[in-house]
Amino acid sequence: MHDSAYSLTEARVLYELAHAEPMETGELRGLLGLDAGYLSRILTRLEGDGLLSRERSAADARKQVVRLSEAGTTTFRTLDARSAEEIERMLGGMAESDQERLMTAMAAIRRLLGDAPGREPFVIRPPRTGDLGWAVQRHADVYSREYGWGIAFERTVAGLMGKLDFSARDAGWIAEAGGERLGCVFFEHVDDRTAKLRMLLVEPSARGLGLGRRLVEECVRHAADSGHKRITLWTRDCLVSARRIYAGLGFVLESSEKGRENGVEVVDEIWSRDL
Structure with missing residues (x-):
């Protein structure tokens, strides 16, 4: 993804941890809808690259807590910046009116598929x-x-x-x-x-x-x-x-x-x- 060594799913794991760390592995699995074994392999790879650490939960020793390392935060910020640059290239050539139409259409798709968090105040x-x-x-x-x-x-x-x-x-x-x-x-x-x-x-x-x-x-x-x-x-x-x-x-x-x-x-x- 974005000329990095990481897949979209791996980048999503970094994204979620960057915005809500530390996080229990069960919570992360539910959030992303991933198979437990698949998530475990992703975490093992990212941990091997020094991007995150895992430890037992202080509240429940049966659970694991995951957090980004300093290197993981840096990697996420790089991916995030490249994503923003790609979106800017996609939208930069559009007229402002077309950008508004695009955003309205995307909001309609989310609403019709029942994926919106709730209607914004009018x-x-x-x-x-x-x-x-x-x-x-x-x-x-x-x-x-x-x-x-x-x-x-x-x-x-x-x-x-x-x-x-x-x-x-x-x-x-x-x-x-x-x-x-x-x-x-x-x-x-x-x-x-x-x-x-x-x-x-x-x-x-x-x-x-x-x-x-x-x-x-x-x-x-x-x-x-x-x-x-x-x-x-x-x-x-x-x-x-x-x-x-x-x-x-x-x-x-x-x-x-x-x-x-x-x-x-x-x-x-x-x-x-x-x-």
Whole structure:
């Protein structure tokens, strides 16, 4: 590995000991999922090279404790530096946007395979370049898959997004965790009295975390802080979770009207709340 005399597995042993030494051999075996005999042979080789030492545990003489020697620490640091250099060469030619896409994809793989240690706390931030296109695309993808709405709905969302003027009094918020976008909501200034909540979305993978409510709260707070007296929104009766959030935050159903979206029957609703 990295032009050294050691295999990937041997380097992993050095890595774990460098970050958690001293360690019982049983703990090391469980952590790496190695056969006891295979691990014993690896430890014997590394010990013969002067990279580690083994001794009986003071707490339980039946167990062995392993720790890196000074030479072992030096060898690990060399391997670690070469690994970082290799990654830098791989990523150095990528644009920053491609690096972000790569990291997001890697995080998704870990999450989908159930290997992630747990979802990172989400943050809510203003939109950046690329966020508006993402919001339109995810609205189209999610609602087409879950409700059968088609390209006409995507055009509607794109039109609403195109009306927002972030250089004036409109605003938006993106929820993310670990660099992955998880949701959004937008604020439209109608006049000095009235505002609109627009395009609330929470990714299916992030539902149940309270993210939708937090986004709506942010939009409502902004409307009140900016002097508006009333905020309205458009939704549909099939969006049960969103309607529950709106009702829980004081919105009331103002009107409803039957319609069709891509051949699918829908009920459009207008909700409002005084501020």
